[in-house]
Amino acid sequence: MADGPTIVNSGGGGTVVAVILGIIAIVVLLFFTGVININGSGGKDVNVSVNTPKVEAPSAPSITVKPAAPAKPAPAPNGG
Template sequence: MADGPTVVNSGGGGGTVVAVVLAIIVIFVLLILTGVINIHGGGGGQDINVKVEAPKVEAPKVEAPAKPAAPAPATNGG
């Protein structure tokens, strides 16, 4: 028989779960207070117009060959 008390692991991860949930809530509240997350629906937002001008790119023009190329000669057992 065992000489000392029997230790039963009760899954002591409950404190870690509470800490993670609290950390997520604190981060969410900080994002709301700093204005990163807007809970008012964005009614007073500004419209920003961005215009990007890119140069027009055309594919090079290649002329089609006048007649089809002759087939390659067959090799004899080479």
């Protein structure tokens, strides 16, 4: 005992408490948001309707393409 008392660190106790408090906080959040319903009733039916404007595809442009002029013939080789 000349060196003083031996301190043993068990560790890990704080982690367990933090995990349990986290789980409790998540459950309370689910109660407040209505995900977990303790009343037992079927809950509320919410009808959602979204009115969107009708979109039509644009018509194809009426572009007439005339054929290109024929290419000029290649010049004759000089050595020929």
